[in-house]
Amino acid sequence: MFYRDAGELKTSYAQEQAIFPVALDRRAVIGVVCAGALMPLVAGPYWLGSILLPFLILSLAAIGLNILTGYAGQLSLGSGAFMAVGAYAAVNLVIRLPMLPFPVSFALAGLVAGAVGLAFGLLSLRIRGFYVAVATLAAQFFIEWICTHIPWLVLNTPSGVVSTPTLFLFGFAFSSVPSRYLVAFVAVVVLALLAKNLVRSSAGRALMAVRDHETAAELTGVDTARAKLTAFAVSGFYCGVAGALWSFLYLGTVEIEAFSLHRSFQILFMIIIGGLGSILGSFLGAAFIVLLPVAIANAAVLFGGALKPDVLANLELMIFGALIVSFLIIEPNGLARLAVKAKERLRRWPLAY
Amino acid sequence: MSDFSFFLEVVVGGLLSGVMYTLVALGFVLIFKASGVFNFAQGAMVLFAALTFVGFLEFGLPMWAAFLLALAAMLVLAVAIERTVLRPLVGQDHMILFMATIGLSIFLEGFAQLIWGTRVRGLDLGISDEPVEIAGILVSQFDLSAAVMAAVLVAVLSAFFSYTKIGRALRAVADDTQAAQVAGVPLGFIWAVVWGAAGFIALVAGLVWGARLGVQFALTLVALKALPVMILGGFNSIAGAIVAGLVIGVSEKLAEIYLGPFVGGGIENWFPYALAIAVLLIRPAGLFGAARIARV
Numbered sequence: 001m002f003y004r005d006a007g008e009l010k011t012s013y014a015q016e017q018a019i020f021p022v023a024l025d026r027r028a029v030i031g032v033v034c035a036g037a038l039m040p041l042v043a044g045p046y047w048l049g050s051i052l053l054p055f056l057i058l059s060l061a062a063i064g065l066n067i068l069t070g071y072a073g074q075l076s077l078g079s080g081a082f083m084a085v086g087a088y089a090a091v092n093l094v095i096r097l098p099m100l101p102f103p104v105s106f107a108l109a110g111l112v113a114g115a116v117g118l119a120f121g122l123l124s125l126r127i128r129g130f131y132v133a134v135a136t137l138a139a140q141f142f143i144e145w146i147c148t149h150i151p152w153l154v155l156n157t158p159s160g161v162v163s164t165p166t167l168f169l170f171g172f173a174f175s176s177v178p179s180r181y182l183v184a185f186v187a188v189v190v191l192a193l194l195a196k197n198l199v200r201s202s203a204g205r206a207l208m209a210v211r212d213h214e215t216a217a218e219l220t221g222v223d224t225a226r227a228k229l230t231a232f233a234v235s236g237f238y239c240g241v242a243g244a245l246w247s248f249l250y251l252g253t254v255e256i257e258a259f260s261l262h263r264s265f266q267i268l269f270m271i272i273i274g275g276l277g278s279i280l281g282s283f284l285g286a287a288f289i290v291l292l293p294v295a296i297a298n299a300a301v302l303f304g305g306a307l308k309p310d311v312l313a314n315l316e317l318m319i320f321g322a323l324i325v326s327f328l329i330i331e332p333n334g335l336a337r338l339a340v341k342a343k344e345r346l347r348r349w350p351l352a353y
Numbered sequence: 354m355s356d357f358s359f360f361l362e363v364v365v366g367g368l369l370s371g372v373m374y375t376l377v378a379l380g381f382v383l384i385f386k387a388s389g390v391f392n393f394a395q396g397a398m399v400l401f402a403a404l405t406f407v408g409f410l411e412f413g414l415p416m417w418a419a420f421l422l423a424l425a426a427m428l429v430l431a432v433a434i435e436r437t438v439l440r441p442l443v444g445q446d447h448m449i450l451f452m453a454t455i456g457l458s459i460f461l462e463g464f465a466q467l468i469w470g471t472r473v474r475g476l477d478l479g480i481s482d483e484p485v486e487i488a489g490i491l492v493s494q495f496d497l498s499a500a501v502m503a504a505v506l507v508a509v510l511s512a513f514f515s516y517t518k519i520g521r522a523l524r525a526v527a528d529d530t531q532a533a534q535v536a537g538v539p540l541g542f543i544w545a546v547v548w549g550a551a552g553f554i555a556l557v558a559g560l561v562w563g564a565r566l567g568v569q570f571a572l573t574l575v576a577l578k579a580l581p582v583m584i585l586g587g588f589n590s591i592a593g594a595i596v597a598g599l600v601i602g603v604s605e606k607l608a609e610i611y612l613g614p615f616v617g618g619g620i621e622n623w624f625p626y627a628l629a630i631a632v633l634l635i636r637p638a639g640l641f642g643a644a645r646i647a648r649v
Binding site: 073075123126127129130131133134135137138141142144145148149261265268269272310311313314315316317318319320321322323324325328329332 | 391437438441442445447448449451452453455456457458459460461462463464466467470471577580581583584588616617619620622623626627629630633634
């Protein structure tokens with residue numbers, strides 16, 4: 001009753017092929033985007049800078065991994081490393097080539113990460129399944145090593161930790177929390193729409209064909225090599241941009257600890273909980289993973305703060321692990337599937353079916 | 354000392370540390386062989402086993418009692434994993450199962466440290482780490498004992514697989530799960546046995562590595578050392594795990610000493626992976642893995 005996709009008369013191909021063909025979906029997306037844009041007016045610096053900003057940036061990385069793992073079926077444990085490539089490329093571009101406006105530098109940094117992703121993707125042409133996952137793990141360790149062993153990459157900073165300069169665009173300094181939030185917000189909205197568009201295109205369908213059955217895809221004429229490389233390159237680009245944003249807007253430094261294997265797992269958990277093969281799921285999963293530690297900490301305070309911090313950290317690990325396993329058992333398609341179910345419910349309400 | 358005997362010493366040292374990798378890799382291979390699950394939680398199981406053992410030791414129990422109790426704990430854990438994780442996920446895609454074991458490993462890391470605490474503990478197995486001289490080459494006594502332990506473990510496992518009823522059932526499941534089920538092999542029980550055996554290997558590996566590194570969180574990283582061993586040897590070959598463990602151990606040590614100084618050191622994190630992948634590009638199923646023919 002509340003959600004309906006019937007009775008909408010399409011009168012042109014453009015309408016038929018819109019990214020969000022259902023009017024209600026479209027309004028919902030526009031509503032969420034407007035709400036996000038107006039968020040600095042209502043949210044305080046804590047929510048804006050410590051919850052929403054990391055949520056947005058990690059969502060972007062999750063979208064990147066989801067394209068590779070959720071859509072193309074190539075499990076990657078190296079998203080943290082691809083984020084690192086983006087961050088290191090961005091800081092070098094911004095400092096060494098100050099004449100470039102920073103959105104261009106960030107896009108170039110994304111392209112560098114995409115190229116690195118492509119290079120490791122080449123391995124997936126020869127090896128499959130778990131072996132690809134281990135190859136991405138190799139990428140993680142190798143890139144971590146490169147980033148700590150070539151001084152040029154960290155602008156010869158002895159500590160290996162580069163402070164990021166303030167970003168300027170047309171003389172405006174993006175240093176306040178709301179302005180940094182808005183930069184991330186714009187980047188995420190644009191890239192999420194592009195991703196949404198990619199996965200419904202023929203290139204996106206090729207990815208899913210490779211995921212569902214590579215041999216069958218090959219036989220039906222899908223260029224599987226091209227599809228896999230596309231997935232690796234696009235995923236690298238998204239993770240790279242996310243890494244650049246993470247360093248410049250959230251951390252204020254470029255350091256390898258921010259992009260360790262731990263980060264790769266964190267992003268993988270986001271897409272498992274959010275939903276493999278869903279752009280919406282990437283956002284839901286990121287929100288879940290960002291909010292869960294906050295919720296656990298608050299719950300601990302509620303219980304009188306009797307828990308020691310190390311106990312709390314271990315409990316957090318256990319809750320994370322149990323959640324991952326239970327999501328895979330109960331709802332392998334994640335929170336995104338729950339959202340789809342809710343839509344179905346709204347469509348037929350108040351009838352039973 | 355001549356260059357050649359130094360070289361030999363490096364090789365022997367590498368061989369012995371390769372045995373330590375093999376110890377961990379065996380746990381992976383065992384589970385993959387029997388259930389097709391790539392068990393990422395093996396590293397967490399190593400940590401869990403070592404912490405449990407040391408925990409019981411701290412209660413003042415003698416070493417053999419602590420070992421038996423830790424073994425019992427690993428068996429209970431194996432049954433629990435079979436019931437709560439594997440059984441509900443039966444028939445799912447391998448990738449889903451793999452990701453479930455990543456979740457499991459996170460859970461176990463938290464669980465083990467919640468019970469036994471996060472403190473780094475030393476572990477003294479009563480084996481001295483003094484090097485002994487054999488034929489002019491210095492060899493670590495401890496590594497030598499670890500190698501003997503690993504050899505015994507492999508022999509016991511092979512005997513178990515070849516000569517017992519459960520072992521035969523296990524190989525039947527590995528060969529063709531459905532056919533084994535039709536023939537009346539209880540799948541759940543077999544899986545519990547396999548995970549139990551993997552728990553046993555984790556315990557041995559945990560003791561050896563724990564004595565070397567101290568019983569601490571870093572033990573979980575040992576699993577990451579075993580991954581290149583597995584991809585080099587093939588996921589389903591015990592012989593492969595042994596040979597690959599030795600190859601990785603030796604080449605890692607050689608690379609560290611002869612290549613490391615030129616590139617700034619610290620290459621041991623990724624060098625085994627690079628080596629394993631280079632081999633994979635030539636033989637996509639690993640050195641000993643069975644090549645699969647893709648069918649639609």
